[in-house]
Amino acid sequence: MSAPSSPFPPSQIRVVPVLDLAAEEALLGGVLWRRVVGFWIDLMLIGLLVVLLWAGLVALGLPTLGLSWMALAGLPAVPPLYHFLSLLRPAAATPGQSLLGLTVRRIEDFSRPNAADALVSVLGFYITLALGTIWLGIALFTRQHRAVHDMLAGLVVVRRRGLAALTPPGGVWNMAGGNMADGGKIRA
Numbered sequence: 001m002s003a004p005s006s007p008f009p010p011s012q013i014r015v016v017p018v019l020d021l022a023a024e025e026a027l028l029g030g031v032l033w034r035r036v037v038g039f040w041i042d043l044m045l046i047g048l049l050v051v052l053l054w055a056g057l058v059a060l061g062l063p064t065l066g067l068s069w070m071a072l073a074g075l076p077a078v079p080p081l082y083h084f085l086s087l088l089r090p091a092a093a094t095p096g097q098s099l100l101g102l103t104v105r106r107i108e109d110f111s112r113p114n115a116a117d118a119l120v121s122v123l124g125f126y127i128t129l130a131l132g133t134i135w136l137g138i139a140l141f142t143r144q145h146r147a148v149h150d151m152l153a154g155l156v157v158v159r160r161r162g163l164a165a166l167t168p169p170g171g172v173w174n175m176a177g178g179n180m181a182d183g184g185k186i187r188a
Contacts, residue, residue, distance in 0.1 A: 026162030032145045034100040035157055041096030046079050053078065080122050087118035093157075103163060107144075107156045110163060117153045124149030 053075060060068040086094040092112040093103045104113055104121075113121065128135045128148055139147040144156050 023162070023166060026165050027158040028144055028162070029159065031102065031157055031159060032139060034102050034159075035097070035139070035145070038094065038096035038100045038102060041099060042082070042094045045095055046082050049082065050075055050078050080126055083125065084118050084122045087113050087121060088115060097157070101160050102157050103160045104155050104157050105163065107154050110158070110166070113153070113155055117155060121149050121153035121155055124152045 054072065057068050057071050083094060086097075087104055090112075091098045091103060092105065097103070105111065106113055106117060125147075136147050139145045139150075142151075146156055150156060
C-alpha cells in the first residue's frame with residue numbers, strides 16, 4: 001500500500017516551521033508591544049521626513065519659480081515608500097522596529113521578505129488603515145501576533161535575538177545542520 005498522494009503539486013505546499021515553546025517564546029515574546037512602540041517611532045520619523053522634504057521643496061521652489069512645487073504632490077507617497085524600502089533593507093524592518101529589536105521574516109522559512117512580499121505587506125497595511133485601524137487589532141488574537149497584512153504577505157514579525165538563537169554558526173535554521181526538526185542540533 002502506497003502513501004496517499006497530495007492533490008497539490010509540491011510547489012504549492014507550504015511547510016510552516018513547528019517550534020518548541022521555548023523557541024516560540026524567544027521569537028515572539030514581547031513582539032506586540034514592541035510593534036506598537038515601533039509604529040509610533042516610525043510615525044514620528046515619517047512626519048519628520050515629510051516636513052523636511054516639504055520645506056526643502058518649498059525653499060527650492062523660490063529660485064526655480066515654483067517648478068519644484070509640483071513635486072509636493074508626491075509627498076503622500078513617502079509613508080508607503082518608507083515602509084516598503086525598510087522591509088527590503090538587510091535588517092528587514094522599519095527603523096522603529098529595528099530600534100526595538102524586531103525583524104520581519106517569511107513565515108515558511110524565516111528568510112527576509114522579497115520585493116513581492118514587501119509590496120503585499122505595505123499595500124495590505126495601508127488598506128487596513130484606510131478601512132479602519134480596528135483591523136490591526138486582529139494581531140491581539142492571533143497566536144503569532146500577525147495582523148491581516150502579515151497573513152496576506154506570508155510574513156511574521158519576530159525578535160532578532162530569538163531568531164539569532166535559532167541560527168547555528170555558519171547557517172540558517174532550516175539548512176542542513178540547523179534543522180529545527182532535530183532540535184537545532186548540528187549534524188556531522
